[in-house]
Amino acid sequence: MRKAKNIFANIDYISILLYYLLIIFGALNIFASQYNEDSNTFFDFSKRYGKQIIFMIIASFFALIILIIDWKFYYSLSYIFYIIGIMLLIGVLFLGNKVGGATSWFNIGSFKFQPSEIAKFITALAVAKYYNGIHNKKISIYQKIKVYAFIGLPFILIILQNDLGTAIVFSSFLLVLYREGLSGNILILGLIIITLFICSLLIENIILISILVTISLIFILLSKKNKKEIIIIIFLLISAVGFIHSVNYIFNNILSDHHRQRINILLGKEIDPYGAGYNLIQSKIAIGSGGTFGKGFLNGTQTRFDFVPEQSTDFIFCTIGEEWGFMGSFIFCIMYVSLLLRILFLSERQRSNFSRIYGYSVASILFIHFFINIGMTIGLVPVIGIPLPFISYGGSSLIGFTILLFIFLNLDSYRLQILR
Incomplete structure (x- = not known):
């Protein structure tokens, strides 16, 4: 653990600012998605927007603890974290509760926990540590197989949970491997x-x-x-x-x-406006009705009258599109992409292979989530149900992505000390 006076000495405040802008904007839109005349207080902790505030406080606490701890803690325990994560993914198959068709949640009283959210950062840590230990310039076939095994094991376990959306996110690691020398033929x-x-x-x-x-x-x-x-x-x-x-x-x-x-439905082979196609149709109506400048905060009719299912989670972008319009959505996307580009910039300045590879993993995971989530709300990709990081409602999601990001910010703050 580093000294208190050095905790914030080398932290990247631009990334932290963008992070808080996003989670605050997310909380506002969660509030808008559930707003009615009777819910005139933002701090009703029985509602989702109230609970999200609690999740934000908990996430901030995790962020602070992560920044305080020495970077060697994450490096030395990377494989231990990975093993624990895999055990949780196996355990949820037998002891988990089914939510939305996926057996991916542990319910402990009123507390719900989704192991697949932590599987992202523990896999990123394991892959980064393994690559850091490869000293030869050209990676062997055996080493490639081992890297694919690190990625493939949680992928398969999440597929067995019937959570296709989260499993697809693990394809983001192909972008990381490409950056580290994987042949582009794999992507093609x-x-x-x-x-x-x-x-x-x-x-x-x-x-x-x-x-x-x-x-x-x-x-x-x-x-x-x-x-x-x-x-x-x-x-x-x-x-x-x-x-x-x-x-x-x-x-x-x-x-x-x-x-x-x-x-x-995505391919146009079915319409089903009152069944499987309902979400997508209502999503497009909500976003399209926002026009250039939107209907105004708390004035979205599609949002307020619950035409869009899951509008505080998977379809939160509908609320943004309807109430903030094209310009608001554009500014939001610029803000999000700015965070992604900032992470890439920080990754490139790392002296350590471990830190650089982990940073690229963070950027790739966030990008895939961002692309698929917005893509499914406007009909570019099938509706597979994954959250928009830092924006969608959910404690496991927000805390998981916060840990993912702030471990990298911790590593970046030690960049002058980490030589390998």
């Missing part, structure tokens, strides 16, 4: 798989396969009889055809009913 392969998956749902298999065969023949003709290239093209074609034939099985037998419905 991921995009190709997603594209083929979507096309397989929209286009008849025989037509899609015919298109791929035609494209493959063109590439074979352009390869100038290069046997190696021809073999690779044929292998990719066979793999693509096999994947296309497996899409229907994956879609109909592995994905849950509500995930299938949400994907179909």
Whole structure:
């Protein structure tokens, strides 16, 4: 633990300012999402907005403790934290409560706790520490497999909880690995798989396969009889055809009913305005009705009359769009992106691989949450139910993201002392 007089000596106050601007703005919009004439006080602790204030105080306490503790504590216990997190993820499968279709919550009296929220920062710590111990410039296949195992284990456990949204967030670590030298081909392969998956749902298999065969023949003709290239093209074609034939099985037998419905609605194959499509339709109406400058704070009709379900959690951006309008939403996005860019800037100035990789993990996790959450409210991605960090209602979410961010701010404050 560092001396009291040095606690705030090297802290990045810009990041802290942006953090508090975001959580205060989030609390205001949670209040707006539940406001009515009878709830005229912001400090009604029986309501969600009142509870969020308590969560903000608790999160601030955690932030202070995190900043006080010496950085070596986080580094030396990274693997221990990871093991504890994995044990909690396993435990919730057997002892957890089902909320919204996902068995991902521990209920202890009135206290609720979601282990998948801490899985993000414990995985980031473990990956950062492992990479920090790699001294050779080129990472071996064995080392790559080990890194993927660190990421894949919590991913699989969260999938088993039926929490697809949180599991997808772990794809953010691919961005970190790319920054650390992972081939861009992995990211391209991921995009190709997603594209083929979507096309397989929209286009008849025989037509899609015919298109791929035609494209493959063109590439074979352009390869100038290069046997190696021809073999690779044929292998990719066979793999693509096999994947296309497996899409229907994956879609109909592995994905849950509500995930299938949400994907179909996004792709325009279903409308269902009173069922699975209701959230998205009402979300678009709320955001669109805000216009350029919004209806004004506490004046959102879609918000006040509960047309948008989960408007204080997954659909909190609807409240922002309706009451603050395009300009308010734009300023909010600028503020959020400023925090992401600040984290990237701080990451690049780290002397330690551990601190840099952890910083990039923080930025990537927040970015994926930001992109997917806003994307699902405007119909760019399926509705998969993940919070908007620092904005959405929820104690586990706010405290988890606060810990994630402030561990990095702690590491940054020691950057002149950490050499590896």
